[in-house]
Amino acid sequence: GKLITEVDNPNGTQGPEPVHITAEATGIYRLEVRSFEKGALPGRYEVKLVELRLATQQDRDRLAARRAFDEGERLNGQATRDSFEAAIKKYEESLSLYRAIGDRSEQFTVLIGTGNTHRAMGELQKALERFNQALQIAQALGDKFRQGRSLELTAAVYRSLGEPEAALQFGEEALQLYQAVGEKINEAKMLSYNGGIYSVLGEQERAREYYDRVMRLYQALGDKYGEANTLRSLGYSYHLQDEPHKALEYFNRALTIWQLIENKNQEALVQSLVSNEYARAGERQKALDHAAQALLLGRAIIGDKNIEAAVLTNIGHTYYKLGEFEKALTYYNEPLRLWQTVGNKRNEAITLKHISSALRDQGRLAEAQVSIEKSIALLDFMRDRIRSPELQSSFVASLFEYYEFYIDLMMRLHVANPKAGHDLAALAFTEKVKLRSLVELLTQARVDLRQGVDGALLDRERSINERITARLDDLTKLLKGTHTEARKVAAEREIDALEDEHRRVQAEIREHSPRYAALTEPQPLGVKEIQQQVLDSNTILLEYALGDEHSYLWAVTPDGVLSYQLPPKAEVEAQARRVYQLLIARQPAPELTTAQQRARETAADTQYQTQATILSNMLLKPVAAQLGTKRLLIVADGALQYLPFAVLPVPQTQATEKENALRLLIVDHEIVSLPSASVLAVLRRELADRQPATKMVAVLADPVFETDDARVKLSPTSSKSPDSKQNQRTQTAIASPSPSLMLKRALGSVRGEGDHASLRRLLFSRNEAEAILSMTPQQSGLKALDFRANRGLAMSDELSQYRIVHFSTHGLLDSRHPELSGLVLSLVNESGQSQEGFLRLHEIYNLRLNADLVVLSACQTGLGKEVKGEGLIGLTRGFMYAGAPRVMASLWEVDDAATAELMKRFYRGVLQEKLPPAAALRAAQVEMLKKRHWQSPYYWGAFVLQGEWR
Numbered sequence: 001g002k003l004i005t006e007v008d009n010p011n012g013t014q015g016p017e018p019v020h021i022t023a024e025a026t027g028i029y030r031l032e033v034r035s036f037e038k039g040a041l042p043g044r045y046e047v048k049l050v051e052l053r054l055a056t057q058q059d060r061d062r063l064a065a066r067r068a069f070d071e072g073e074r075l076n077g078q079a080t081r082d083s084f085e086a087a088i089k090k091y092e093e094s095l096s097l098y099r100a101i102g103d104r105s106e107q108f109t110v111l112i113g114t115g116n117t118h119r120a121m122g123e124l125q126k127a128l129e130r131f132n133q134a135l136q137i138a139q140a141l142g143d144k145f146r147q148g149r150s151l152e153l154t155a156a157v158y159r160s161l162g163e164p165e166a167a168l169q170f171g172e173e174a175l176q177l178y179q180a181v182g183e184k185i186n187e188a189k190m191l192s193y194n195g196g197i198y199s200v201l202g203e204q205e206r207a208r209e210y211y212d213r214v215m216r217l218y219q220a221l222g223d224k225y226g227e228a229n230t231l232r233s234l235g236y237s238y239h240l241q242d243e244p245h246k247a248l249e250y251f252n253r254a255l256t257i258w259q260l261i262e263n264k265n266q267e268a269l270v271q272s273l274v275s276n277e278y279a280r281a282g283e284r285q286k287a288l289d290h291a292a293q294a295l296l297l298g299r300a301i302i303g304d305k306n307i308e309a310a311v312l313t314n315i316g317h318t319y320y321k322l323g324e325f326e327k328a329l330t331y332y333n334e335p336l337r338l339w340q341t342v343g344n345k346r347n348e349a350i351t352l353k354h355i356s357s358a359l360r361d362q363g364r365l366a367e368a369q370v371s372i373e374k375s376i377a378l379l380d381f382m383r384d385r386i387r388s389p390e391l392q393s394s395f396v397a398s399l400f401e402y403y404e405f406y407i408d409l410m411m412r413l414h415v416a417n418p419k420a421g422h423d424l425a426a427l428a429f430t431e432k433v434k435l436r437s438l439v440e441l442l443t444q445a446r447v448d449l450r451q452g453v454d455g456a457l458l459d460r461e462r463s464i465n466e467r468i469t470a471r472l473d474d475l476t477k478l479l480k481g482t483h484t485e486a487r488k489v490a491a492e493r494e495i496d497a498l499e500d501e502h503r504r505v506q507a508e509i510r511e512h513s514p515r516y517a518a519l520t521e522p523q524p525l526g527v528k529e530i531q532q533q534v535l536d537s538n539t540i541l542l543e544y545a546l547g548d549e550h551s552y553l554w555a556v557t558p559d560g561v562l563s564y565q566l567p568p569k570a571e572v573e574a575q576a577r578r579v580y581q582l583l584i585a586r587q588p589a590p591e592l593t594t595a596q597q598r599a600r601e602t603a604a605d606t607q608y609q610t611q612a613t614i615l616s617n618m619l620l621k622p623v624a625a626q627l628g629t630k631r632l633l634i635v636a637d638g639a640l641q642y643l644p645f646a647v648l649p650v651p652q653t654q655a656t657e658k659e660n661a662l663r664l665l666i667v668d669h670e671i672v673s674l675p676s677a678s679v680l681a682v683l684r685r686e687l688a689d690r691q692p693a694t695k696m697v698a699v700l701a702d703p704v705f706e707t708d709d710a711r712v713k714l715s716p717t718s719s720k721s722p723d724s725k726q727n728q729r730t731q732t733a734i735a736s737p738s739p740s741l742m743l744k745r746a747l748g749s750v751r752g753e754g755d756h757a758s759l760r761r762l763l764f765s766r767n768e769a770e771a772i773l774s775m776t777p778q779q780s781g782l783k784a785l786d787f788r789a790n791r792g793l794a795m796s797d798e799l800s801q802y803r804i805v806h807f808s809t810h811g812l813l814d815s816r817h818p819e820l821s822g823l824v825l826s827l828v829n830e831s832g833q834s835q836e837g838f839l840r841l842h843e844i845y846n847l848r849l850n851a852d853l854v855v856l857s858a859c860q861t862g863l864g865k866e867v868k869g870e871g872l873i874g875l876t877r878g879f880m881y882a883g884a885p886r887v888m889a890s891l892w893e894v895d896d897a898a899t900a901e902l903m904k905r906f907y908r909g910v911l912q913e914k915l916p917p918a919a920a921l922r923a924a925q926v927e928m929l930k931k932r933h934w935q936s937p938y939y940w941g942a943f944v945l946q947g948e949w950r
C-alpha cells in the first residue's frame with residue numbers, strides 16, 4: 001500500500017510524493033497528524049508514521065466492519081428503496097463484526113445508522129428497536145450525549161407515529177441529558193422540538209414558554225438563523241390561536257433578521273406569512289404590499305422551487321382571505337404546475353384542495369367537486385403505495401380533512417340542486433370514510449389478520465406493491481432531472497402494467513378470502529343496497545357525519561332518504577361531553593365526602609333533563625316526525641360513538657314542548673348501533689350458511705388482578721391444576737414483551753392516572769356469572785371464574801363451542817389511542833406469579849368464535865378532547881370479525897349491582913323468552929327505568945348493542 005505523508009492544500013501547493021510501503025510491511029499504522037492552519041502554508045498537513053505493526057484478526061475484523069459501515073453509508077446516501085435495503089444488510093454485517101470484537105462504541109454508531117435507514121423507509125417499529133438498542137449501549141457506556149441522541153431520534157419516530165405525548169416524553173429526557181453535558185446547540189434544538197410538540201397538542205402557552213427559552217439560548221450563542229426560525233415558530237403559535245396582530249409582531253421580527261443576514265429565501269417566505277396575517281387582520285393594503293414584496297423576492301429565487309412554490313401558495317392564501325378568489329386561484333395554479341412537473345403528488349393534492357376551496361367560495365361548486373375529487377384520488381393512490389403500516393396510518397389520518405371537505409361540498413351541491421342526488425352521493429361517501437377509518441385503526445394497531453386469509457396471495461400482493469413503490473421512486477427521480485418524453489411514457493406504462501396486475505391479485509383475494517377482503521378492502525354499499533339489504537319497514541337508519549363547519553344527518557328508510565344540516569362538530573361534541581359527564585356523576589370519586597358525592601349526584605340529576613334535551617334536539621329534532629316508534633339504527637361519529645342514544649329524551653316538537661315529562665327514546669324505540677351500514681350487510685353474508693355452536697353460554701368473570709388477592713393465598717398450587725397448565729403453555733407461546741408496560745399505558749390513557757393506575761376487583765361480577773348460568777341448561781354452560789378467566793382461555797378454541805360469550809371484567813375503550821383498547825383478564829396465576837392478561841385489540845381480531853353474541857360488561861371509556869379513530873368501533877368490529885355478529889358493550893363502568901340486575905333481566909329475555917338480543921336489551925332497560933332505585937340512566941343506559949338486530 002502507500003502512506004501519504006502530506007496532502008494538497010486548497011491554495012494548490014503540492015506536497016511530497018507518497019511514501020510507498022512494501023507488501024511485507026503491510027499492517028496497522030498509528031499516525032500523528034499536525035496541521036499548519038496558521039502561517040505561511042495554510043491547509044498543509046504533516047502526517048508522521050509513529051508505529052507499524054502486523055494486523056491481528058481483530059484488526060482485520062475492525063477494518064471489515066468499518067468498510068461495511070462505510071458502504072452502508074454510501075448506499076444510504078443514494079436514497080432509493082433498493083439502496084436502503086442494501087444499506088441495511090451492510091449495517092447488519094458491520095454490527096455483527098463489531099459485536100464479535102466487543103466494540104460497543106462503534107455498535108452504537110451502526111445502530112443509529114440502521115435505525116435512521118429504517119426510519120427513512122417508513123419502518124418505524126424497526127427504527128424504534130434499533131434506537132432502543134443504541135440507548136442501552138449508551139447507558140452502559142455512561143455516555144449522556146449519546147443517550148440524548150438515542151432519545152431524540154426515538155421522540156422523532158413517535159411523532160411520526162402520531163403519538164405526540166410519547167414523543168414529548170422522550171424529547172424531555174433528551175433535553176435533560178443535553179443540558180447535563182452542556183450541549184447548548186442540541187439543547188436549543190430539543191427545546192424547539194418539544195415546543196413544537198406542545199403546539200401540535202394545542203398547548204400554545206406551554207409551547208411559547210419553550211420558544212422563549214430557546215430564543216434566549218440562540219441569542220446567547222449568537223445564532224441569528226436559529227433566532228429567526230424561533231421567532232417564526234412563535235408567530236405561528238399565535239396564528240393557530242387566531243391572534244393575527246401577535247403573530248405579526250413575531251413574523252416581523254423574524255423578517256428583520258432575515259433581511260439583516262441577507263437570506264432572500266427565508267425573507268420571501270416570511271413576507272408571504274406577514275401578508276397572510278394582515279389579510280386575516282383585515283388590513284387589506286398592508287397585506288397586498290407584503291404580498292408584492294414576497295412575490296418580487298420569490299421570482300428572484302433561483303433554483304429553490306420549493307420556497308418559490310410556498311411563497312406563491314401563501315400569496316394565494318392572502319387573496320383567499322381577502323375574498324379575492326379569482327386572484328387566489330391564479331397564485332394556486334402556479335405551484336400546481338410545479339408539483340405536477342416534478343411529480344410531487346402530495347403537494348399537488350394539497351394545492352388542488354386549496355383550488356377547490358376557492359372555487360367553492362366563488363359558488364363554482366361543480367368545478368370545486370372536480371378539483372377535490374382529483375385531490376382525493378391522488379392521496380388515495382399514495383396511501384395504497386405506502387409500504388410501512390405506521391406511515392400509512394399517519395398518512396390516512398391526514399386524509400379525513402379532505403373527506404370532510406368533500407362531504408360538505410356535496411351537501412352544498414344538494415342544497416343548490418335538491419333533485420340531483422348529491423345528498424345520496426355524500427351518504428355513500430360517508431360510508432366509505434367510516435370503513436376507511438376502521439382500516440386505519442387496523443393499520444395503526446398492527447393487526448395481523450390470519451383468520452381465513454390466503455397467505456400466498458397476500459405475499460404476491462405485497463411483492464407487487466413493493467415493485468410499484470420502487471418504480472414510482474424511479475419516476476419521481478426521472479421527472480426531477482433532464483428526461484425525454486419517451487422515457488417518461490415508458491416509465492408510466494410500466495407502472496400502469498403493475499397496477500393492472502395488482503387489481504387482478506386483489507380480485508383473487510376477494511374471491512378466495514372474502515372475509516379478509518371485506519375488512520381490509522371494504523366496498524361500501526350504495527344507498528339502494530342499504531335500503532334493500534339492511535332495512536325493513538319498521539327500521540330507520542340515522543347516519544351522522546360531524547364536520548368543522550357543518551355536521552350532517554341522513555335518515556334512510558326502505559322508501560327514501562332525507563338529509564339535514566346540523567351544528568358544527570365542536571358544538572355537538574361539547575354538548576355530548578356535558579351529557580356524558582352528567583350521566584357518570586354517580587361514579588364514586590374518592591376525593592369527595594359522602595355528602596359531597598350526594599350533592600354532585602343531585603346537581604347532575606337536576607341539569608340532566610335540560611342538557612340532554614338540548615343534545616336530543618340538536619341530533620334528532622330535524623327528523624323527529626319520521627321516527628314514530630321505529631327501530632333506530634345509529635351510525636354515529638366522533639364523540640357520539642360513546643354516548644348511548646337510548647338515554648336521550650324524545651326530541652321536542654310543537655306537540656311535546658308543552659309537556660314537562662322527560663320521555664326517553666328507549667321507551668318507544670329499539671336502538672342498535674352500527675360501525676357503518678355496510679358492515680351489517682357484510683355480517684349477514686358471512687354468517688348466512690354458518691352452523692350454530694352446540695353449547696349455549698360461556699362466562700369469563702371475576703378474574704384475579706393482584707398478587708395480594710386472597711384467592712392467591714387460598715388456591716392450590718399450579719401443579720395440581722391441569723387447566724392452568726394448559727393455559728400457561730398457551731400464554732407462554734403467545735406472550736408479548738413487557739405486558740405490564742402496555743397495560744399501564746392503556747390504563748393511564750383511559751383513566752388519566754399514569755403509573756398509579758390499578759384495577760379493583762369487580763365484586764358483583766361473580767354474582768352476575770352465577771345468575772346467567774342459572775338460566776342456562778345443564779351441560780350447556782362454561783363457568784370460568786377466578787384464575788380460569790384468563791387470556792389463554794379467551795384465545796383458545798374452546799370458546800368457539802358457545803353461542804354466547806360473556807366477559808365480566810374490565811374493558812378499556814380508548815378514544816384517542818384505539819389500538820390500546822382491550823379486555824383485562826387474570827394478571828396472576830394460582831401461585832401468585834404475574835402473567836399476560838391484557839387481551840389487546842390486535843389479538844381480538846384473531847380469536848376463533850362461533851358466537852351469536854359477545855357481551856362486554858364493565859367497560860371504561862377514555863373520552864378525551866380529541867376522539868381519534870374508532871376505539872369502541874374497533875373493539876366491537878374485532879369481535880365481529882372473529883365470528884360474532886352482535887356485540888353488547890358498556891360505555892362506562894357501571895355500578896356492579898346495577899349491572900348484575902340488568903344482566904339477569906337481559907338473559908332472561910334471551911334464554912327463557914327467546915327474544916332477539918336487541919329486543920331483550922330494550923326490555924331489560926325499560927324494566928329498570930320503571931324501578932325507582934334504578935331509574936337514573938347511569939344504572940342501565942351504558943349498554944349498547946352493536947351489529948345484527950334481527
